[in-house]
Amino acid sequence: MAAQNATDAHVASGMAMESEGVRDREIGAEQHHLDRVYRRLEEKIHEAEFLMDDAAKRGQVGTPGALAERDAQVFRAGVHLNRLNNEFEDFLFGRIDLLLGKDGKKGPDGAYTSVEPADDAVREDRADIAETLHIGRIGVLDADYTPLVIDWRAPAAAPFYRATPVAPGRVVRRRVIRSKGRKVLGVEDDLLRPELTATLDGTALPVVGDGALMAALGQARSHTMRDIVSSIQAEQDLVIRAPAASVTEVEGGPGTGKTAVALHRAAYLLYQDRRRYAGGILIVSPTPLLVAYTEGVLPSLGEEGQVAIRAVGSLAEDAAGASADTYDEPAVARIKGSSRMLKVLRKAVRGALDAPRPGGPAGPPERLRVVAFGARVELDADELRRIRNAALGGTAPVNLLRPRARRLILDALWSKSGGPKRYTDPELAAEARSAFDEDITTEDVFIDFLDAWWPELTPRRVLGCMSDDRRLSRWARRVLNPREVRQLARSLARLDERGNGPLSVHDVALLDELETLLGVPARPRKPRELDPLDQLTGLEELMPSRAESRRERAERLAEERRDYAHVIVDEAQDLTPMQWRMVGRRGRHATWTIVGDPAQSSWSDPDEAAAARDEALGTRPRRRFRLTVNYRNPAEIAELASKVLALAMPGMESPAAVRSTGVEPRFAVAGADLGASVRGEVEHLLADVEGTIGVVVPMGRRAEARGWLEGLSGRVVVLGSLEAKGLEYDATVVVSPAEIADESPAGLRVLYVALTRATQRLTVLSGERDDPDELGVPDLLRD
Numbered sequence: 001m002a003a004q005n006a007t008d009a010h011v012a013s014g015m016a017m018e019s020e021g022v023r024d025r026e027i028g029a030e031q032h033h034l035d036r037v038y039r040r041l042e043e044k045i046h047e048a049e050f051l052m053d054d055a056a057k058r059g060q061v062g063t064p065g066a067l068a069e070r071d072a073q074v075f076r077a078g079v080h081l082n083r084l085n086n087e088f089e090d091f092l093f094g095r096i097d098l099l100l101g102k103d104g105k106k107g108p109d110g111a112y113t114s115v116e117p118a119d120d121a122v123r124e125d126r127a128d129i130a131e132t133l134h135i136g137r138i139g140v141l142d143a144d145y146t147p148l149v150i151d152w153r154a155p156a157a158a159p160f161y162r163a164t165p166v167a168p169g170r171v172v173r174r175r176v177i178r179s180k181g182r183k184v185l186g187v188e189d190d191l192l193r194p195e196l197t198a199t200l201d202g203t204a205l206p207v208v209g210d211g212a213l214m215a216a217l218g219q220a221r222s223h224t225m226r227d228i229v230s231s232i233q234a235e236q237d238l239v240i241r242a243p244a245a246s247v248t249e250v251e252g253g254p255g256t257g258k259t260a261v262a263l264h265r266a267a268y269l270l271y272q273d274r275r276r277y278a279g280g281i282l283i284v285s286p287t288p289l290l291v292a293y294t295e296g297v298l299p300s301l302g303e304e305g306q307v308a309i310r311a312v313g314s315l316a317e318d319a320a321g322a323s324a325d326t327y328d329e330p331a332v333a334r335i336k337g338s339s340r341m342l343k344v345l346r347k348a349v350r351g352a353l354d355a356p357r358p359g360g361p362a363g364p365p366e367r368l369r370v371v372a373f374g375a376r377v378e379l380d381a382d383e384l385r386r387i388r389n390a391a392l393g394g395t396a397p398v399n400l401l402r403p404r405a406r407r408l409i410l411d412a413l414w415s416k417s418g419g420p421k422r423y424t425d426p427e428l429a430a431e432a433r434s435a436f437d438e439d440i441t442t443e444d445v446f447i448d449f450l451d452a453w454w455p456e457l458t459p460r461r462v463l464g465c466m467s468d469d470r471r472l473s474r475w476a477r478r479v480l481n482p483r484e485v486r487q488l489a490r491s492l493a494r495l496d497e498r499g500n501g502p503l504s505v506h507d508v509a510l511l512d513e514l515e516t517l518l519g520v521p522a523r524p525r526k527p528r529e530l531d532p533l534d535q536l537t538g539l540e541e542l543m544p545s546r547a548e549s550r551r552e553r554a555e556r557l558a559e560e561r562r563d564y565a566h567v568i569v570d571e572a573q574d575l576t577p578m579q580w581r582m583v584g585r586r587g588r589h590a591t592w593t594i595v596g597d598p599a600q601s602s603w604s605d606p607d608e609a610a611a612a613r614d615e616a617l618g619t620r621p622r623r624r625f626r627l628t629v630n631y632r633n634p635a636e637i638a639e640l641a642s643k644v645l646a647l648a649m650p651g652m653e654s655p656a657a658v659r660s661t662g663v664e665p666r667f668a669v670a671g672a673d674l675g676a677s678v679r680g681e682v683e684h685l686l687a688d689v690e691g692t693i694g695v696v697v698p699m700g701r702r703a704e705a706r707g708w709l710e711g712l713s714g715r716v717v718v719l720g721s722l723e724a725k726g727l728e729y730d731a732t733v734v735v736s737p738a739e740i741a742d743e744s745p746a747g748l749r750v751l752y753v754a755l756t757r758a759t760q761r762l763t764v765l766s767g768e769r770d771d772p773d774e775l776g777v778p779d780l781l782r783d
């Protein structure tokens, strides 16, 4: 019933008046418009090419002014040409036919701005269409500035997405146009005011098709996500176009379009305020698989340059050189992700100063002995410890404290050498002190001592040091219990003493935290190459103290970009507290969009993660949205999944499925050879459905499952239960549900994710632990 309501609310589809003749005529009318748009685009491409040519000719003049002008023109024309070429395919997809508006004002895109119809637009259930707008991926104006195509992100396009039969505004008919290259293939209409007899140019307004949404949802899937630009629904559009101020939080069950909405929002924000978002938009995704699945969507919307889509395991690539896609076992992941790790790491960065250096002696030097004023001066172990503690006071990054420690050592040596007593005149004393410092700091003994006593630490080195049980238990005292210390140390033993070796996804957040705790010491600046333009103008001589040129600064900022203008977190329920800290550091000055579903969280302690999220977002005000309709799963699959939801999160509501296939999920029971059973089920589905098949297995069975299905078909993908997050397939086989549920404390939620990946068919294959009934239904999925 809920599914039916959802359908009614969003889609009022084609009426009985359709016939083949009407359809052909309507396709012909759209073809006519598309031809006109292409002619205009070709004209524009010629203009852009002419501009490029002209710009190149101007470049031959060779003065600095002409050079700059040429660069600007070439850049503009290049961007223009590139956009036109890239977006030439299938860029016109929609049309709305509108009643007369309340006022006669037009916006910059040439369309009337009024949302509500004029009082006399409808007379006794009859009305004329006053305005027709075509919607596409970019806006195109005719030579006389009438809009041929409105950009989907422009305000005038909003009614295409927002109008519903309950609140139609001015929209009478919404049409989705399907085209390939330059050919219109079909049209699908929704009638928003079915009670009206509307006319267009004096003839009745025809309605064709069953509605675009159903047509889009029924299509077979591929291994990459499609954009939904032609069928965004009203509740989704509200999120996409929400003002970017502060934090926009979006919750919704599986398949409600959260990922799709997040990606379209990135494109929308860039369209709205490209200058503001020149600082970059970061999209954080839980897995590299989901990154690969979604990264084609933004280019299809004409956006990519300003947006970085990164898996949470590769987020610190720029900072700590770390990237990972392997998972720790749940107990270890729980330790590494917990905010308790912060305390351990704080101790570790200080303690690691004393850890044996690779290839060096077992501990830090116990004494420092130098020669000053012809006599030996010495600091013993106690004095060195006191100086170390004094230098380490406070919370400043450890590597950045090295100069301070060095100064304290010199102070102590100076005082022991009797220097302060020898000079009463302050000026002489200062001179003598600086000579003293210079003598000592150039001695090899002192340089070697400092390197050993206060080595410059890298995040990987500290992580490597934590693989020693005894050391780690000191640093984790009263924070982790002895078992946790052993588990953590064992997992880090993959790293050598320098910290080199394979990392897990959770290690990356630790490295990023360590980098903050250690600080990056200032390096001597590279001597910069002379800019030929500077040489020309003599600027270099006039401004010798200028630290870096504008070009250098731009290059440096691009390299160092860790602070984004907008941060979008997909599958936000899965970020651990330590990952929230890592993401938070990249959005200190950003506005945020956060999408997620607590019912799909694979993190064991959602309350702790929520606290870390609050800390990352600070006191910024939040706007909350909820998506309520499941566009992915047919009702039959959604209903089965809701049984696991009731166990995993009692009381949580399932989203309403928007369609039904009439095909119930299939239950099968594995024979003695699990692999052969899985292969049999997959072969069955390959014959039955077009498109992709996802086989979701317990994490521990990934490798063997790949063997089971070897050589079957490129349409088949094997996934560990944690990797299925965010993805979807035409059909899925979920293998051994009980084993998936038992794998971690969040196992039931992980199983819920696995059961909600299919768009057409679902097969549940019971394994040893599932206790299936006579119909093959496993214990966990029975009523």
Ligand SMILES: Nc1ncnc2c1ncn2[C@@H]1O[C@H](COP(=O)(O)OP(=O)(O)OP(=O)(O)O)[C@@H](O)[C@H]1O
Residues within 6 Å of the ligand: 213, 216, 217, 226, 227, 228, 231, 232, 233, 236, 252, 253, 254, 255, 256, 257, 258, 259, 260, 261, 597, 600, 631, 632, 725, 726, 727, 728, 756
């Ligand atoms: N308005 C729409 N028109 C057409 N297809 C849509 C629409 N909204 C969502 N979909 C489709 O529904 C499917 C689910 O969308 P998406 O993956 O964004 O959902 P989600 O909420 O992120 O799901 P999950 O939480 O399970 O990861 C996708 O195939 C998407 O293209």
